[in-house]
Amino acid sequence: MRTTIPVAIAFLTGVIVVLATWFRDDSFIGGLKQELIIWLTIVGGFTLLLGVVSITRVSWGSIQRRSDGWGYKALTLLGVFAMAIPSVLSPTWSTAFGRADGSIYDWLFNYLQMPMMSTMFATLAFYIASAAYRAFRARTVEATLLLITATLVMLWRVPMGEYFLNLFPGDIPSLLNTYIMNGVNLAVQRGIMIGAALGAAAMSLRIMLGIERTYMGKG
Amino acid sequence: MSFWDKVEGIDRRWIYLMVGLMVLIPFIFPAKFPISITPEAQALFDAVEAVPDGSTVMVVFDYYPSTAAECEPMAVGAFHHFFRKNCKIITLSNIPLGGPSMAETVSRDMAVQYGKEYGLDFVNLGYKYGYVAVLSGMGVSIESIFPTDNSGTPLSELPLMDSIVNYEQIAFIWEIADNATADYWASIVNAQYSVPMVCGATAVMAPKFYAFVAAGQFLGLLGGMKGAAEYELLLNESGAAVVGMGAQSLVHLLIIALVILGNLGFFLGRRYREKKR
Structure with missing residues (x-):
């Protein structure tokens, strides 16, 4: 029963959504699909709530046991609730609540979260420079091709590099755009996308037919 | 240890310093290069x-x-x-x-x-x-x-x-x-x-x-x-993107220079070691 019902739900909802492709939006099947889509966004909202519950349970347990790094867990909880609670309270009570301009949430987002995330991402430039210096070696023909292509594209994508490329005859930037970005890159990207789409279609079919059950925690 | 071995083994903190400088310099001394439209x-x-x-x-x-x-x-x-x-x-x-x-x-x-x-x-x-x-x-x-x-x-x-x-x-x-x-x-x-x-x-x-x-x-x-x-x-x-082009240009050029230098260090250092044997 615990397996059959979820498989039946997956099959029925999958079939309705696939069938709706061939029906008008205002048909019965189209309406059913729209209803399922609304349900999905509601259920999805609860999964986000589940995430908050999960991180609270795990972090609170660590804080109570005073395990390694419990201070970080306390900060995590503080961050989660300092942003979440004022944002879900009604802005009619106070302009500090809600998510509008000037609210607590807005302030924390603009002056703490955004700079912190940007800083974390910006440090990648340092690691990439160091990694490129140590690991990007022309050991094989393939690696050499990759290295030359990457170097040319990196030059092309910045004004100083493009200025340098234009010192040579033959409009190299235009050739790079035509033959690398709109040539080799395009062909490879299309291959990857078609492969991924076929894989997703196969996986969906496996879920609908009950062959794939890992989403229920079963192999 | 040859010169190229030393080049290959350069401390990563020097690289971080160079990246930091390449980001800062264009904001202190802005230089304009033509930006072409793709x-x-x-x-x-x-x-x-x-x-x-x-x-x-x-x-x-x-x-x-x-x-x-x-x-x-x-x-x-x-x-x-x-x-x-x-x-x-x-x-x-x-x-x-x-x-x-x-x-x-x-x-x-x-x-x-x-x-x-x-x-x-x-x-x-x-x-x-x-x-x-x-x-x-x-x-x-x-x-x-x-x-x-x-x-x-x-x-x-x-x-x-x-x-x-x-x-x-x-x-x-x-x-x-x-x-x-x-x-x-x-x-x-x-x-x-x-x-x-x-x-x-x-x-x-x-x-x-x-x-x-x-x-x-x-x-x-x-x-x-x-x-x-x-x-x-x-x-x-x-706007911000045109201003940011200076820093991005220099960091890209630095990474290209580092890749070339790293490869030179790798191949010339290897040749030096083989000769020594």
């Missing part, structure tokens, strides 16, 4: 130009705060372009972390510049879970997916949304993404509802979207901060 950026600009004045459009904030340096200049550019054409703008996001807040910040700032009013000239729908369901569901009814805006105001109380039911009333979509949600805008909204759209993406994601440009699903494409700088030039707005 055909994809020009096509994007032309596509937005072709949108009828006063029509309702969507600007989608599908990027995280971490990539704001690349994506926000695109969003600002999109607002300049649409507000100049007196278009009504609906913003939304498929990114829970920051998307709605960034849309809020950019739209409010731009509205002040152009004297636009919330609810009448622009609306921020915010975020809703499940991008495939959201994009597909809005094809039937936007209000059924977003019953309220980002601040919790019912859409029925916003004059701009009075005449908007689904994609049929949306003249154009400007998707800004640092992730694969742009795929779904192309495959669901453009392919199934034929809404014309363009895309601005981070430099890492942009190569993937050339396929959509070639297929005509995206009418134009901006790739990374360089793409944003091209768009700013086309709009005659010298």
